[in-house]
Amino acid sequence: MDPPGGPSGWGSKAGPIVEGETRMRICCAADLHGHLPEVPECDLLLLGGDLVPLDAHAPAKGRAWLDTTFRSWLEAIPAGTTIVGVAGNHDFVFQEGRATFADPLRWTYLQDSGTSHRGLSIWGTPWQPRFFDWAFNLDEDDLAAKWALIPEATDVLLLHGPPYGHGDPTPRGPAGSPGLLRRIEAVRPRLVVAGHIHSGYGVYTIGPTTLANCSLLDEDYRFRNRPILIELSDEGIAADFGPL
Numbered sequence: 001m002d003p004p005g006g007p008s009g010w011g012s013k014a015g016p017i018v019e020g021e022t023r024m025r026i027c028c029a030a031d032l033h034g035h036l037p038e039v040p041e042c043d044l045l046l047l048g049g050d051l052v053p054l055d056a057h058a059p060a061k062g063r064a065w066l067d068t069t070f071r072s073w074l075e076a077i078p079a080g081t082t083i084v085g086v087a088g089n090h091d092f093v094f095q096e097g098r099a100t101f102a103d104p105l106r107w108t109y110l111q112d113s114g115t116s117h118r119g120l121s122i123w124g125t126p127w128q129p130r131f132f133d134w135a136f137n138l139d140e141d142d143l144a145a146k147w148a149l150i151p152e153a154t155d156v157l158l159l160h161g162p163p164y165g166h167g168d169p170t171p172r173g174p175a176g177s178p179g180l181l182r183r184i185e186a187v188r189p190r191l192v193v194a195g196h197i198h199s200g201y202g203v204y205t206i207g208p209t210t211l212a213n214c215s216l217l218d219e220d221y222r223f224r225n226r227p228i229l230i231e232l233s234d235e236g237i238a239a240d241f242g243p244l
């Protein structure tokens with residue numbers, strides 16, 4: 001499915017921003033692999049996993065990077081921005097439960113759990129279909145139990161892996177979970193944020209739901225794409241995205 005908006009401006013669903021209207025600006029980024037982007041002014045920053053650098057897959061190394069470089073980056077983001085994140089298949093440090101710190105990081109980490117921000121209910125889950133033996137991999141039958149945990153009243157769904165057929169192209173065909181697609185169609189969140197399949201960067205629609213695959217890197221792990229900016233308002237959703 002083609003992205004509804006062009007790569008260089010607000011999507012076709014962008015309505016005029018009416019003064020005084022309830023609106024929220026959400027910045028979405030996934031597949032950082034250690035590249036920490038400049039964060040545009042936003043109310044909410046959503047991080048869709050694969051955070052640690054490629055040379056920090058070992059949990060001890062991942063933990064050290066989170067506690068230093070990542071911590072400083074989070075703390076440099078303006079205080080008015082709320083930060084929420086999930087892990088990805090490269091983030092073994094989270095799978096091993098070794099990403100807790102005496103001085104907590106300045107974010108809300110979700111793993112089959114939820115939070116809320118200005119009335120929006122947000123659910124986060126890191127799981128994806130099995131591909132060799134990466135972190136948070138499960139077979140499709142076992143993923144069903146994770147997708148069943150997604151509450152009916154979810155406004156924003158923060159994932160690492162995209163659902164089947166949307167932002168998930170690979171040379172072997174769509175790589176996303178069919179069960180996840182069915183759950184999204186049932187829950188109908190306003191916004192789904194994912195990454196994982198780097199070549200799927202863009203904005204898609206699933207019925208009333210907007211899906212942002214916000215992978216920052218390309219297939220060769222080169223930092224190529226801007227974080228996707230979502231403007232959520234009473235008028236609907238507009239997206240701004242494209243190459244760096």
Ligand SMILES: [Zn+2]
Nearest residue numbers: 031050196198
């Ligand atoms: Zn990745």
